[in-house]
Amino acid sequence: MNWKFWQKNKNAEPKKKKSKTREWTDAIIFAVVAATIIRVFFIEAYTIPSGSMEKSLLVGDFLFVSKVNYGARIPMTPVAFPFSHHTLPFTATTKAYWDGVQWKYRRLPGLQDIKRNDVVVFNFPEGDTVALDAQDDNYYRMVARSSWQEVNTTHPITSRPVDKRENFIKRCIAISGDTISMKNGIANVNGKNEPLKNTGMMPYRIQFTNTEIQTKPLEEIGFVTNDMQQESADTYLANASFEMITELKKLGIVKSATMLAAPEAQEPSSVFPYDKNRKWNIDNFGPIVVPKKGWTVQLDSNTMPLYYRSIRTYEGNKVEKKGNDWYINDKIATSYTFKMNYYWMMGDNRHNSADSRIWGFVPEDHIVGKALFIWMSFDSNGSWFSKIRWSRIFKGIN
Template sequence: MNWKFWKKNNNNQPKKKKSKTREWTDAIIFAVVAATIIRVFFIEAYTIPSGSMERSLLVGDFLFVSKVNYGARIPMTPVAFPFSHHTLPLTATTKAYYDGVQWKYRRLPGFQDIKRNDVVVFNFPEGDTVALDAQNDNYYRMVDRFGWQEVNSTHPITSRPVDKRENFIKRCIAIAGDTVAMEGGVAIVNGKKEPLKNTGFVSYMVTFKTSEINLTPFQEMGFKISQMDNFSYQFDGTPELIAKVKSSEYVKSVTEGLAPKGQYDQDIFPHNRKYAWNVDNFGPIIVPKKGWTIKLDSLTMPFYERSIRIYEGNKLEKVGADWLVNGKKATEYTFKMDYYWMMGDNRHNSADSRVWGFVPEDHIVGKALFIWMSFDGEGSWFSKIRWSRLFRGIN
């Protein structure tokens, strides 16, 4: 490879033959540079580690995620080891990046904006900090909905850069400017109910008329089943599947496992007892939009304080009855970024925006396109590969 391509060749001068070592070195450097450019700006492979998106995505699915659909994000932490995310290969604690150089958030133009119901990969928005135990030389990951919290004053606390935080994948339920709520386990966007269709798992309590039940046919249908007592089982599946169960002559009753309206769950955003919300009943909440101005008061701050302070990088203080933004008294605030509301299809087994709130645009990685490989960890031999899922598009 000619690294001095700007210099003219002297045809009268014989070319020096490259050594095998030099040829291999040039080839490896070219491959690494090309692959890194493709990975950062075009497309990247990801795997599904948890069941929060079942049945749309299964544990063991390998995806291709497009960076160009929404516009590739310019690396915010540009100095990093190739083909790694936040730790070096074969290590659990060694950083694969240098955070002494940080670039501001910028994004190349994309083909489309994020749309409702897109399946999106994004960086975890809740701090994702780690503490180093100097005595044991171990790292302890710690997540705090308010940014970070020190576990022990003797342990140094560091927060990963945004683009080096864990990658999550969820469905975008609401985009910037939307009003989102949930009632009886059904998402409501801008006043319109958006039930899951042929996808995400819901929990049901199924009681049979007899204790002698063959569960195999139900498992083959796609249900995940847990026994509660001799007659009752928890069935995790779609509304379409449970409709078939209800028609069985052996079924006595089917009850959807929903949290009652008005029951307070301390883990649900905005983590304030004024709002008696839970995973199945919450809202309405307005998702922040770039250029949208809110009043700074007791009604808005439980929802938007974190976005103003952490995501948009402002010093926010309350002095008496007044709010100070970057040291100046303020009664209003105008958002600098668009935000999104992300939820897992497996609604009863998903930590999502119901827990940590809005996802800012600078955390967006890309759009999930299709499954290129899928492994079933419980399968054997050829059944380990889910052949029917190969090269399946993601909806």
């Protein structure tokens, strides 16, 4: 036995040097593992594909999303192809994961809770689809065509795993326990109006003082003149923020600028929860209490349209109605206590956003992370170096 094991054995054979192929293989494996750990537990890059968050986030913005702020979610579908979401690269339908292994929802401790007005990335709740023909492949379209109760009681639900559904980004307007409503396009949270400030877009009818308008001053303020719709010789419809309208009025070239909100609905609800007893639309709805972990709701004809989907689909209970009574997991129930926190998400571009007004609450197990800052931004309408929006690089998101 060698008692001086710390000393180099002169008689030992020298270690065989790794081949170049082996060195490269080891380096690639290490890089993939390290990058995967960073992507899953710390920070991940995303891109903005639509205009639903304008003017806060623009199409072509590339941003970093923190998994640390709210606590990293332990992968619920752990067996997956590296750096892919739900389909393999260069394919349209080939799954990039194996759902034979599914873990329960768990989340590491975070630096903070989700706050109102945080910009949040989450898995799309509408990822649950009804197992019907191609025309009726969507839960919410089915509800709009018939009724929430008919769809929920007669059609099976199929879906991707939660963490493999599409990633969406919206602003959190109301957190769990809040009461949210909207009147004439202005959100109200817990009895206080929350108009869009320094961000967000709404449609306006703008009447100019002259039939000939100069586009350059408008574009300098932020208007996309190509998207403005001419209604009459001197009147246009345009998306704008409150601040843009304020600057426009300072130019002295407008007679009036009126925000256009949908009038109060006279027909059954065209938004969540698609209840025929509620006359709601995208600009007028509520009040709705956002479920909070530990909150108990009484189950009746008024509350069930709002919370049925959360109780059954998101929290995994068997829910049935027999006569006038509701049964949860085969036991008669007059109330239900929620197991998770939920959130109400809306886009800043209010009339160009499919959000909680369409598909309801976002459960906490769908939360991916907090949007931190923009690291690159491309304007597809620009040319050469003007394609890069230099002013947006490393811009914080708020």
